[in-house]
Amino acid sequence: MAEIDIRRVGKTYGKTVIMQGVDLTIRSGEFLVILGPSGCGKSSLLRMIAGLEEISSGEITIAGQAVNHLEPRERGCAMVFQNYALYPHMTVAENIGYALKVAGVAKAQRLARVTDVAQSVGLSEFLDRRPGQLSGGQRQRVAMARAIIREPKVFLFDEPLSNLDAKLRVQMRHEIRRIHNRIGATSVFVTHDQHEGMTLADRLVVMNKGTIEQIGTPEDIYERPASTYVAGFIGSPAMNLLPGRLSDDRRAVVLESGPRIDLPGPATGLNPGALVQMGFRPEKASLTAPGRGTIEARFDFVEELGAGRVYHLRIEDIPVSLHSEAKMKLAEGASIGLDLGHQNLHLFDGQTGRRVPLSVEMPQLAPTA
Amino acid sequence: MIERTPWLNLATHLILILGLVMILLPIWLTFVAASHDLQTVNTAPVEFWPGPYLLDNLRTAWVESDFGPKFVNSLIVATGVVIGKITLACITAFALVFFNFRGRMLIFWMIFITLMLPLEIRIVPTYAVAANALSPFQTLLDVTGITWAVQTLSGLQIALEWNLLNSYTGLILPLVATATGTFLYRQFFLTVPDELVEAARMDGAGPLRFLWDTLIPLSKTNIAALATIMFVYAWNQYLWPLLVVTDRAAYGVVVVQLSDLVPDNLTTGGGTPNWHIAMAATLMVMLPPIAIVIFMQRWFVRGLINTDK
Numbered sequence: 008m009a010e011i012d013i014r015r016v017g018k019t020y021g022k023t024v025i026m027q028g029v030d031l032t033i034r035s036g037e038f039l040v041i042l043g044p045s046g047c048g049k050s051s052l053l054r055m056i057a058g059l060e061e062i063s064s065g066e067i068t069i070a071g072q073a074v075n076h077l078e079p080r081e082r083g084c085a086m087v088f089q090n091y092a093l094y095p096h097m098t099v100a101e102n103i104g105y106a107l108k109v110a111g112v113a114k115a116q117r118l119a120r121v122t123d124v125a126q127s128v129g130l131s132e133f134l135d136r137r138p139g140q141l142s143g144g145q146r147q148r149v150a151m152a153r154a155i156i157r158e159p160k161v162f163l164f165d166e167p168l169s170n171l172d173a174k175l176r177v178q179m180r181h182e183i184r185r186i187h188n189r190i191g192a193t194s195v196f197v198t199h200d201q202h203e204g205m206t207l208a209d210r211l212v213v214m215n216k217g218t219i220e221q222i223g224t225p226e227d228i229y230e231r232p233a234s235t236y237v238a239g240f241i242g243s244p245a246m247n248l249l250p251g252r253l254s255d256d257r258r259a260v261v262l263e264s265g266p267r268i269d270l271p272g273p274a275t276g277l278n279p280g281a282l283v284q285m286g287f288r289p290e291k292a293s294l295t296a297p298g299r300g301t302i303e304a305r306f307d308f309v310e311e312l313g314a315g316r317v318y319h320l321r322i323e324d325i326p327v328s329l330h331s332e333a334k335m336k337l338a339e340g341a342s343i344g345l346d347l348g349h350q351n352l353h354l355f356d357g358q359t360g361r362r363v364p365l366s367v368e369m370p371q372l373a374p375t376a
Numbered sequence: 377m378i379e380r381t382p383w384l385n386l387a388t389h390l391i392l393i394l395g396l397v398m399i400l401l402p403i404w405l406t407f408v409a410a411s412h413d414l415q416t417v418n419t420a421p422v423e424f425w426p427g428p429y430l431l432d433n434l435r436t437a438w439v440e441s442d443f444g445p446k447f448v449n450s451l452i453v454a455t456g457v458v459i460g461k462i463t464l465a466c467i468t469a470f471a472l473v474f475f476n477f478r479g480r481m482l483i484f485w486m487i488f489i490t491l492m493l494p495l496e497i498r499i500v501p502t503y504a505v506a507a508n509a510l511s512p513f514q515t516l517l518d519v520t521g522i523t524w525a526v527q528t529l530s531g532l533q534i535a536l537e538w539n540l541l542n543s544y545t546g547l548i549l550p551l552v553a554t555a556t557g558t559f560l561y562r563q564f565f566l567t568v569p570d571e572l573v574e575a576a577r578m579d580g581a582g583p584l585r586f587l588w589d590t591l592i593p594l595s596k597t598n599i600a601a602l603a604t605i606m607f608v609y610a611w612n613q614y615l616w617p618l619l620v621v622t623d624r625a626a627y628g629v630v631v632v633q634l635s636d637l638v639p640d641n642l643t644t645g646g647g648t649p650n651w652h653i654a655m656a657a658t659l660m661v662m663l664p665p666i667a668i669v670i671f672m673q674r675w676f677v678r679g680l681i682n683t684d685k
Contacts, residue, residue: 054574057574057576057578058577059577079577079580080577080578080579086575088571088574089571091571092569092571092574092575093575094575094589095594104580105579153575159577270398
C-alpha cells in the first residue's frame, strides 16, 4: 500500500510537449482509473509511474520516496499489459514465477507461491501450458498472477481488457475489482472505455491532450462534468450541447435558433450576453407532445436498445439524442416537444468550455412545463 | 496465384525434375568417377555407372592427403566460426536494437557497409592485419609520434606484434567479422514486442538477464539457421586458408588439401590425371556440410521463414 504523488510532471519528446504540469495524488489503497481517448497521454502517465518512461520535469513519489531515478524493479510496482506480454517460451508456472526467480527466491518456496497465486486466479490446471495454448482470458489471468505474486505496493493496469470480447471483459472487470479488494494495493487503471472507468473507479481522472480535465468520483464526473470535453466523453450517448448566449438577467440561455431556456439558477460567473453552451443528458430529458415541452425538435431516426431507445432529433440543425423507454412511432421530420428537465441543465463557458456553476436558489420544485 | 490444372502440374513437375537433375548429375558423376580405376576414369566416353573401386579410392585419397588432421582442422575452424559468429551477431544486434546510445545509427551503417566488403575484396589488407594484428595500433602510434617520443625519452622502441598466420585464430577471426548474422538477428529482435521488454524490466530482469532468459530461447531457430549457413560457409573457405596457412601439416584444412588432388598443369605438372582419387576425396569433403544441413533442416527452415514466435 502506498500513496503516489505526482507533482507538476511534464513530458517532452524533442520539442513536442505531450504532457504538461500534471498534478495528481493517488491515495493509498485507492482504485484510480485514468480515462481518455488514445493519444491523450494516459498510458504515458502510467508508464512514468512504472518507470518505463522517463519524465522530463516534475517529480513522482511512491510512499513518500522520490522515484524519478529508480529502476522499475525498485519502485515496487507491478504492471499488467494490454497484450499480456507473457514470455512465450515459458510455461504458465515459469511466467508467474519469473520475477521471484530473478529476485533469487529458492525454488521450493517459489513453487509454493506460484501454486498459491495460480489457485487464487483459477489457473491451477494450466501451470504446465505455454501462453500460446491459452485463451485470451486465461492469458490475462496469467498476466495478473504474474503481477500479484510480487505483492506490489502499486498495481498498474494498461488497458488490460481491451483485447477481450465483451462478455469476458465484464467478467474480468469484476475479477480485477475483487483482486483489488483482497490485496488492497493502490491500483491505477488506464482505459479508454468509459464503462470500465465508471464501474471500476473509486476516483476517475479524465485526461485530454496531456492535461487532466477533471478528477472526481464517477458520480461527480457524471453529474458535474468540469468541461464540455468531459461532458461529451462520459455518458452514452454523450451529453447534448446547444450553443447560445446568456440572457440579460443571467437566468436563461437564449439559443442561437431563438428559444429561451430557463436555467435552474443564475449564472453569476458570466457577463450577460456571454457565449455559452447549454448541456443536457439524453437520459434526463423526455419527449412530450409537440408544443408542450421546453423546446421543439424534429425527429430524425431511432435506435432500438432493447431496454430503451435512443431517439435522434434535431433542434434546428443541431443533432441531439434522447434516451427514453417510451415507444413512439414518428415520421421523419415530424415535430415533437422536448422536456429538458429544468434541474438537469448544465452550463459551460462558450469560450473556455469550462463548467459555469449555477447558484441554485432555494427549492423551486415547480414542474417545468 | 495458385492454380491447379493437369497441364500446369505437369509443367511444374518437369521444371522441378530438370532442376533436380541439374543439381544431382554432377554429384552422381563424382560418385561414379570415385568408384573406378585410373584407366576407366580417363577413357572416353564418360562412364555412367559405378565401378568396384570406391572403397580403395577412398582409402588412397584419405591416406595420400593426410585427411585425418585436416578434417579435425576444418571442424575446429568451422565450429569456431559458427560459435564466434553467433555470439558476435547476437550481442551486436542486441546492442543495436535494445539500447539507445549516441552513434547507434553510425555503428549500424558501418556494420552494414561490411556487407559490401566481403573477405575476397579486402583480402590483402586483411592479410596484412593477420600478419600482425596489432599493426593498425602501431601505425597509429607511429603517425601520432608517440613511438618517436617514447624512444627519445626512454630509449625503448615500441614494436607491437601479434602474428595470426598459421593459427586457428588467424583462420577463424576474419571469417567471423562479417555483418550477415548481425542482420538476421537484428530483424528478429525487431519483431520482439516492446511490451515483452517492459514486462522483463518490471519483473526486475536486467538487460543481460533478458538476453539470456528471453531473447536467446526465443531465437533458437535463428541460431540454428545461422549455425548451418555459417558452418557451410566456413567449411567451404578456400582462398583465406590458402593464404594464411603456410604450415599445411599443422593447420591445413580439407578444402585446400583437396585442391592438391585435382590434376591440373600446376599440381601434377602433366603427371597422372588421378581423377578417381580426387573425386573420392571430394565425396568425403562434401559429407560434413551435407550432414549438418540435413540434421538442422527442420530448424533451419523455420528460422529463415520466422513465422512461429
